[in-house]
Each structure stands twice: as C-alpha cells, then as structure tokens.
Amino acid sequence: MKNIAILGFGTVGSGVAKVLTENRAEVAAGAGEEVCLKYIVDVRDFPDSPFAPLLVKDFALVEQDPEVSVVVETIGGCGVALDFTRRALKAGKHAVTSNKQLVAEHGVELLALAKGKGVNYFFEASVGGGIPLLRPLFNDLSANKILSMKGILNGTTNYILTAMDRSGMELEAALKEAQRLGYAELNPDSDLDGTDAVRKTCILADLAWGRELKPERVSVEGIRNVALKDIRNASAAGGSIKLLCRLLRGEDGLCYAWVAPHFVPAESMLSGVNEAFNALIITGNMVGDTMFYGAGAGSLPTASAVVGDVIDAVRHASSPRGIGWTGEDLPLGDPEELSSRWYIRNGDTWSLTDALPAAKVPAAEAKYRVLD
DSSP states (O other): OEEEEEEOOSHHHHHHHHHHHHTHHHHHHHHTSOEEEEEEEOSSOOTTSTTGGGEESOHHHHHTOTTEEEEEEOSOSSSHHHHHHHHHHHTTOEEEEOOHHHHHHHHHHHHHHHHHHTOOEEOTHHHHTTSOOHHIIIIITTTSOEEEEEEEOOHHHHHHHHHHHHHOOOHHHHHHHHHHTTSSOSSOHHHHTSHHHHHHHHHHHHHHHSSBOOGGGSEEOOSTTOOHHHHHHHHHTTEEEEEEEEEEEOTTSOEEEEEEEEEEETTSTTTTOOTTEEEEEEEETTTEEEEEEEEOSSHHHHHHHHHHHHHHHHHTSSSOOOOOOOSSBOOBOOGGGSOBOEEEEETTEEEEOOSBOGGGSOOOSEEEEEOO
16 A cells, blocks of 8 residues: 655645545556555645545655655645655655646756655646646657647636637636636736746656756747737637647757747647647657647646556656656747748738748737747
C-alpha cells in the first residue's frame, strides 16, 4: 500500500480526494497496489467535509512521515507550493502537480532535484487539465521530430470568445457570465492577458525540444482588445477568433513561440472547439497531425490527470522515468518575422492580406494572424 498526501484543498485538491476514494479500485488496479489518502494539508478548516479527519495544517507532518510516498501539490503559485515541493522531493517523496506556473518557472530545478533523489516529478495536469498531452508527447510521439504545436489551452478565454460569438455579448459581459459559471476567477488577469496560456506553451516547448523556454521570452497578446465587431466579421467570413498557443520549429533549428488571438478558418480542426473546451494539434515529421481534445479545466477532469500521475509514480517508484529538459535556453526567433495572411479591420471594413510579416501589415485598428 502507498500513502498519499494532498497539499491544498481547493477545486483541484478536493477533486483529487474524490477520485482517489470513489475510484479506489480502479486506482489500485492501475497502480498495482492500494493507494490510500492519508493527509490533506490546508490552513483552512473544512468541518463539513467528509475528508475533515484527514486535514492537517502542518506540512512537516507529511514531510517527516516515512509512510507517505507521493505528495500531490494543488496549492498554485510559486511561494508555499515551491517550498513544499522542494521539501517533499528532498525527503525522497514522489511529487505530482497541476501547477503550470511552478513547472514553467522552476521545472528544471525540481526535475533535477527529483532525479538526484531517485523519485518522480510529474505534471500532466499542468497543461491540458483532463486532456492527456504531456505523456503522449513524451512517450507515444517520441520517435518524431516535433515540427509544430498549435491549440486552445485556456478554457476561460475560449468560453468568453464563444459567448461573444453566440450571444452577441461584449467582452466584459461575457467575462461576467464566465465568472458566474465558475469558468473565470474573480481576478481573471492571467487568462485575459494570456499569461496562463504562455506557461502552458513553455512546458510543451520544454518537453518537445529538450531545452528551457522561460515565460518572459514568449511573445504574448491576450484577448482584452478583441471587439464584438471582430467576432461578428470573423463569423461572416467563415471563421472565428480564438486565443491560440503557437510553437514552430524551423529547419535551421530556430524555434518560435507566441500566444495571440488568431482568425481560425472554418476548415481548421480547431474551429469547432468551443466554450470551455481545449484542443491541441501536434505535428510530427512522421505521424503528421494529431489532435487532442477535451475538458481542459475543472475539478474532476484535472483531478483525473493528477491521479493518473499518482498511479504512474507508484508504478515507477523503484525506476523513476527520465522525463525532463536541460536548463539551456531554447533558441528562439521573433514570430513577428514570420509571414502569414492577416485579417485586418479599419472601422467596419475587413480585408484579407497576402502573406506578410507583421511589420509589413498595413496600418489597421485591429489585425489577426490567419491560422494556415
């Protein structure tokens, strides 16, 4: 039997507890032995929760308990989460997280620490929520040179843009609706500004190309300036506006990474990805295009991926998997130099340009790179 501790009892942490208990038999079958939840660490009290007897406030109880094999970090951010993860790994415990900021900013350090201690550090849920992305990229597609990745990796912005399209809402009204339904946080800045998507883009690049891409190096434009008239014109032109993560590797080995709203033509596989759903198209030199689609966020979809990592950690407890990348900077080019077609707007007039780099696009009130 392997004992598990969850750090943080919010949306994801509570979902992990639910999956571990309600699907106990399935988890045991996958892991090859019983997996038991022993602790939940949180500074808050949850007296009405069925998991209340497992709640503790002192992480040291977990850190010093030799019976705890795997620590699941769902706190978020890079403060306490980083401290606790370091301490868990140093104590010889496997660590699993859904924390994309932690992985994007400190992945090299934490993976090296895990390797030095002979344990696993897994983070499948950090990019696609409930969608399996990282394990297929690292395992199933490892015979390929990854040429490009493009996709919708932020369910909040995708829901907002879909609501604008379907209901004719302005962005602020669509945001309030997303907040009411629980898709958007009270402080939605990381979603609206593209920061969340950038962190996920970095993790994908790190794994695909084996070198580190820091978030501050990624060109980013969020959705704050997307106007309802742009959404309507895109729809009339047979497409839609979506916030996309883009990764491209040139023949010379130079890579490009950016996050921005794009015009997505109706014939694209990404055009039908609506509401809070996510999707990613990975292009390999042998396999061609492969698309992954599903619920990119939410308590139980994300918890499903987290518990999948727990099972993997238990199964590979004595032979840690060699997942990771080096601290060497990924060679990065300027995406503004890449030519593409653009939809541009002046007033209420839209037009489509020929393939041009950004600097040569005619002056416009709004412009969107076309996903070709």
